[in-house]
Amino acid sequence: MAKCDILLGLQWGDEGKGKVVDVLTPRYDAVARFQGGPNAGHTLEFDGIKVVLRSIPSGIFRNNLNIIGNGVVLDPLLFRTEAEELEKSGIDLPSKLRISRKAHLILPTHRLLDAAGEKAKGNAKIGTTGKGIGPTYTDKISRNGLRVGDIELDFEARYQAAKEKHLATLGLTDEQLSEEQRKLEADWLDAIRYLKKYTLIDSEYEINELLNRGETLLCEGAQGTMLDVDFGSYPFVTSSNTIAAGACTGLGLAPHRIGDVYGIFKAYCTRVGAGPFPTELFDETGELIGKLGHEFGAVTGRKRRCGWIDLVALKYAVMINGVTRLIMMKSDVLDTFETIKVCTKYKVDGELTDRFPFDAATRKIEPVYTELPGWKSDLTKVRSEEEFPENFRNYIAFIEKQLGVPVTIISVGPDREQTIELKK
Numbered sequence: 383m384a385k386c387d388i389l390l391g392l393q394w395g396d397e398g399k400g401k402v403v404d405v406l407t408p409r410y411d412a413v414a415r416f417q418g419g420p421n422a423g424h425t426l427e428f429d430g431i432k433v434v435l436r437s438i439p440s441g442i443f444r445n446n447l448n449i450i451g452n453g454v455v456l457d458p459l460l461f462r463t464e465a466e467e468l469e470k471s472g473i474d475l476p477s478k479l480r481i482s483r484k485a486h487l488i489l490p491t492h493r494l495l496d497a498a499g500e501k502a503k504g505n506a507k508i509g510t511t512g513k514g515i516g517p518t519y520t521d522k523i524s525r526n527g528l529r530v531g532d533i534e535l536d537f538e539a540r541y542q543a544a545k546e547k548h549l550a551t552l553g554l555t556d557e558q559l560s561e562e563q564r565k566l567e568a569d570w571l572d573a574i575r576y577l578k579k580y581t582l583i584d585s586e587y588e589i590n591e592l593l594n595r596g597e598t599l600l601c602e603g604a605q606g607t608m609l610d611v612d613f614g615s616y617p618f619v620t621s622s623n624t625i626a627a628g629a630c631t632g633l634g635l636a637p638h639r640i641g642d643v644y645g646i647f648k649a650y651c652t653r654v655g656a657g658p659f660p661t662e663l664f665d666e667t668g669e670l671i672g673k674l675g676h677e678f679g680a681v682t683g684r685k686r687r688c689g690w691i692d693l694v695a696l697k698y699a700v701m702i703n704g705v706t707r708l709i710m711m712k713s714d715v716l717d718t719f720e721t722i723k724v725c726t727k728y729k730v731d732g733e734l735t736d737r738f739p740f741d742a743a744t745r746k747i748e749p750v751y752t753e754l755p756g757w758k759s760d761l762t763k764v765r766s767e768e769e770f771p772e773n774f775r776n777y778i779a780f781i782e783k784q785l786g787v788p789v790t791i792i793s794v795g796p797d798r799e800q801t802i803e804l805k806k
């Protein structure tokens with residue numbers, strides 16, 4: 383039976399999912415996003431161009447079908463901006479892209495609610511991307527959401543009712559909206575009309591029929607496991623299930639359809655926004671990793687917090703997702719380091735543990751490190767595993783042994799070409 387594979391982040395997002403989905407896409411008939419929304423920023427680099435995708439799957443530059451699944455939250459305005467940019471580069475988007483009728487719509491007032499929620503939290507704010515993600519998923523779960531398929535129905539009335547509810551929550555009247563907010567609403571309504579150019583589908587049927595025909599699917603995760611609403615570092619998480627199970631609910635896939643789960647991680651670790659990050663570095667080493675790795679958010683431009691690789695959190699992510707293959711990214715960023723630290727355990731209240739603590743947000747967690755010698759050579763031009771320096775092989779072997787899953791792809795630079803598949 384045809385299966386579908388999942389590729390998802392094992393850390394706090396920005397592992398390089400977009401790059402690898404683009405590399406793997408030619409092996410599949412279709413690619414689908416299953417959760418998240420324009421909080422994601424997935425970067426692709428090839429033939430000297432660089433593109434950041436937010437709602438559109440990273441398979442869009444290949445000749446495949448691309449699907450935005452029911453688990454995604456879609457902002458029509460940001461979608462239009464992204465889509466028009468792709469159309470300018472010659473991609474016939476309406477012919478390649480399908481959108482689930484059941485995906486939920488991000489309204490302009492969801493952004494206001496996101497901002498108000500953050501303001502109300504004060505110092506405890508999450509540092510969201512401000513795209514209205516949390517409020518949109520809240521409306522979905524509380525059964526107040528508007529779905530993409532609603533644009534084919536009596537949309538105007540549904541939109542006005544939802545907007546009024548949001549304004550009441552915000553303690554605002556329509557008249558109190560600023561010029562800028564009014565302009566945003568007008569543009570958003572215009573973008574709803576633009577959305578009608580696309581084929582809206584019952585994606586659960588299309589996807590299951592595709593698999594029944596013997597075709598294959600790659601499911602593209604957004605964010606990362608440690609941002610999962612159930613298993614991440616709650617409450618400093620996003621509002622969706624970013625884990626493998628999210629592909630089942632976010633696309634209408636039965637669990638037995640799932641084949642390989644590709645778990646992707648950086649050779650070190652980053653996080654953007656607030657929340658626990660046990661291996662975070664506050665010294666010049668952290669600064670240097672950030673500088674060498676160009677660690678600035680693809681969406682918000684925010685500086686990403688940097689630290690050493692955390693095998694406690696990674697082991698947890700491997701377990702939750704049932705990872706069958708590992709992908710290590712940004713190995714080249716560590717090229718110049720004399721020694722590289724790997725966190726294998728935490729010390730919490732004087733006790734050693736290899737579990738990610740329930741109350742990570744309030745506990746003092748001390749990482750326990752093993753130091754490995756650096757490889758001190760330029761990996762960016764390496765194109766085969768035979769060329770790997772010995773210390774780099776040792777680094778990979780150490781991680782594989784600790785996580786109990788083989789590393790099958792190594793990335794040594796942002797370009798499509800800088801990807802090495804290991805022969806195992």
Ligand code: GDP
Nearest residue numbers: 396397398399400423424425712793794795796
């Ligand atoms: P995503 O959200 O998981 O798709 O990742 P992002 O696109 O937000 O962040 C990954 C960043 O690292 C992007 O700027 C990529 O171009 C870049 N990148 C991906 N792989 C590599 C790599 O192996 N080495 C280096 N130096 N950069 C990489």
Ligand code: IMO
Nearest residue numbers: 395396421422423509510511604605620654655
């Ligand atoms: P990709 O797909 C990194 C983080 C935000 C914030 C928290 C909640 O590019 O890896 P939200 O706007 O979702 O309510 O914010 O989650 N966050 C991400 N961090 N990469 C992402 O996506 C993220 N999407 C959300 O910074 O801490």
Ligand code: MG
Nearest residue numbers: 396423424680
């Ligand atoms: Mg990103």
